[in-house]
Amino acid sequence: xxxxxxxLIFSRQESNAxxxxxxxxxILHHLFLFPSEKLWFTSVLGNDWGGIEFFLSSVGKLCxxxxxxxxxxxxxxxxRKDCHLWQSTLxxxxxxxxxxIVTVLVTVLLLFLWSGSLPLKSWRQAVETLIGINVxxxxxxxxxxxxxxxxxxxxxxxxxxxxxxxxxLLLLSFLLYLLSAPVSGFYYFSQIIERIGLTSLFYNSFPxxxxxxxxxxxxxxxxLAASGIFEKALQFSLKKLHHxxxxxxxxxxxxxxxxxxxxxxxxxADFFGVLSKKxxxxxxxxxxxxxxxxxxxxxxxFALILLLYQKKCPFLSLLGKHSAAIWLIHGxxxxxxxxxxxxxxxxxxxxxxxVLFFCVLYALAFKGIKNLCSLVIFRCC
Numbered sequence: 001x002x003x004x005x006x007x008l009i010f011s012r013q014e015s016n017a018x019x020x021x022x023x024x025x026x027i028l029h030h031l032f033l034f035p036s037e038k039l040w041f042t043s044v045l046g047n048d049w050g051g052i053e054f055f056l057s058s059v060g061k062l063c064x065x066x067x068x069x070x071x072x073x074x075x076x077x078x079x080r081k082d083c084h085l086w087q088s089t090l091x092x093x094x095x096x097x098x099x100x101i102v103t104v105l106v107t108v109l110l111l112f113l114w115s116g117s118l119p120l121k122s123w124r125q126a127v128e129t130l131i132g133i134n135v136x137x138x139x140x141x142x143x144x145x146x147x148x149x150x151x152x153x154x155x156x157x158x159x160x161x162x163x164x165x166x167x168x169l170l171l172l173s174f175l176l177y178l179l180s181a182p183v184s185g186f187y188y189f190s191q192i193i194e195r196i197g198l199t200s201l202f203y204n205s206f207p208x209x210x211x212x213x214x215x216x217x218x219x220x221x222x223x224l225a226a227s228g229i230f231e232k233a234l235q236f237s238l239k240k241l242h243h244x245x246x247x248x249x250x251x252x253x254x255x256x257x258x259x260x261x262x263x264x265x266x267x268x269a270d271f272f273g274v275l276s277k278k279x280x281x282x283x284x285x286x287x288x289x290x291x292x293x294x295x296x297x298x299x300x301x302f303a304l305i306l307l308l309y310q311k312k313c314p315f316l317s318l319l320g321k322h323s324a325a326i327w328l329i330h331g332x333x334x335x336x337x338x339x340x341x342x343x344x345x346x347x348x349x350x351x352x353x354x355v356l357f358f359c360v361l362y363a364l365a366f367k368g369i370k371n372l373c374s375l376v377i378f379r380c381c
Contacts, residue, residue: 009234009309010073010230013317014309015074016316017308018304019070019319019323020313020318022063022320023320023326024319025062025063026330027356028060029063030057030060030331030334031057031338031348031355032348033057040338040345041342041345041351053348058289059263061290061293062262064143064214064217064293065214065294066301067143067323068150068214068221070221070301071150071221072150072221074221075222076221076222076225080158085158092151093148096144097148098370099324099325099366100141102366103329103366106332107119111332114336139331141328142210143327150215150218161222165227166222167223167227169219170219173215173220173223177212177294179212180212182287183212185291190203216294217297221298230302234302234305234306238306241306247307248307251306251307254299254303255300258296258300265292266288322363325366325367326360329359337354337358341354
């Protein structure tokens with residue numbers, strides 16, 4: 001760990017802090033996702049407007065490319081000198097499946113105790129849910145199976161980079177991204193898929209249809225780590241911005257500018273005649289706004305690293321270290337908390353803190369029980 005800190009600016013410590021930021025954005029995104037005429041919460045300003053909450057929810061969707069980018073970046077750093085890639089990959093898959101399966105069982109138990117009915121209606125649904133290909137009881141679990149798919153592609157990805165370079169892999173990733181219409185906006189490629197009769201396979205199958213857009217975030221991080229471009233850019237920027245005042249100022253302004261661009265992207269595109277926002281519903285807004293995330297996310301992470309450079313940020317690091325457990329449980333806790341508090345019209349920051357508290361509590365409990373079980377197994381063996 002110390003050697004990593006001495007050689008890399010974007011190291012594990014920075015990665016955990018940024019994942020902590022992403023966790024906060026994730027909860028804000030799902031907590032205040034859809035605007036309505038009658039708010040169920042009291043706005044942070046104490047009125048019924050809700051503009052701040054909806055802004056934070058909209059830009060909070062950046063958490064998805066942030067997680068994938070950091071995962072790809074970190075996996076390359078862990079794999080670049082690994083001679084046992086398949087063993088390492090299977091260990092990662094096993095580790096994430098343990099967290100996932102335990103969280104599924106906890107979720108089923110909590111929802112049963114809370115509602116009085118079992119959320120899993122059949123053995124088939126139970127098996128598919130435990131595998132990760134059915135997310136009907138918690139839509140936020142879609143992330144899990146896509147992440148597993150990307151983990152399983154790690155050995156092949158590392159081979160391509162070692163044999164050739166990161167450029168062919170990034171090009172292939174972008175070509176796959178073009179298949180993700182209407183997310184990408186490149187409908188020509190989806191029309192080709194339709195003509196050859198593979199629409200149901202590419203776009204109607206859950207483990208596949210969400211792979212096309214999200215793999216680009218992962219492989220962007222993977223390839224930028226492999227090429228060293230991201231790290232060199234950080235070194236250059238820190239050298240030029242050696243005075244902390246300028247580093248904090250420029251990184252803060254860049255973060256604000258990126259968030260505003262993310263929020264007003266459709267309005268800006270409409271102003272310049274690139275697209276029309278007339279007739280767009282909230283789902284179309286969310287989809288179109290995400291088209292530039294593969295560009296915004298790396299720049300956003302870059303700005304965050306400059307802002308947080310050489311800062312320990314213990315709370316953000318805590319969230320980052322337990323990000324997988326928090327991600328998987330947050331949807332369940334969010335539903336239970338919001339439905340329990342809606343009739344009281346609670347203050348929005350209070351709701352956020354309550355949800356975050358129970359998410360962290362679950363993550364720490366999971367970690368503690370896992371460590372205890374490992375200790376017992378070790379002593380028995």
